[in-house]
Amino acid sequence: MCTLHVFNGDKKTKSLHLLQIIKDFEWNSDGCSAVLLDKSNSVFMRVQCLHVAELAEVIRRTEASTYIVHMRAATTWTQGVGGCHMFDTTSGDWIYCHNGIIHAGRGLRVDSLILDDSLDNVFPDELDTLEYGFANVIAYHHDTRMIMIHRSTGGSL
Secondary structure: OOEEEEEEOOHHHHHHHHHHHHHHOOOOOOOEEEEEEOOOOOEEEEEEEOOHHHHHHHHHHOOOOEEEEEEOOOOOOOOOHHHOOOEEOOOOOEEEEEEEOOHHHOOOOOHHHHHHHHHOOOOHHHOOOOOOOOEEEEEEEOOOOEEEEEOOOOOOO
């Protein structure tokens, strides 16, 4: 099952998460991605890679205010960077990732892509309840600079 991290740039917090990210990669080795936010909560870097060493190096060398990280354990046939999360909605207003399984997304190259239907062209205060019971979702909205976190309502994530 994929692993999600959201943490601040405090040196101790960053160090603890970095150790966990490296450990998590053993079971989530199908790619990793990150969105890095500056002090104004704007995206200043996005990373998608297949090896945790590259992600770890970016985290070590950058000074972000907030880090959003996704470690992938593929549940679909799509491999490589094309399957790495941190997807954009069609309009580009949201960046998102998830862990779990979204059965409604079966048939898409990555089941996460079904989230475009719920997020695209919607402001955070207009969001309907996400109907994905076995999926945790993290999404960042560019205009409002808000991070939305949806926790699974079922299963054992």
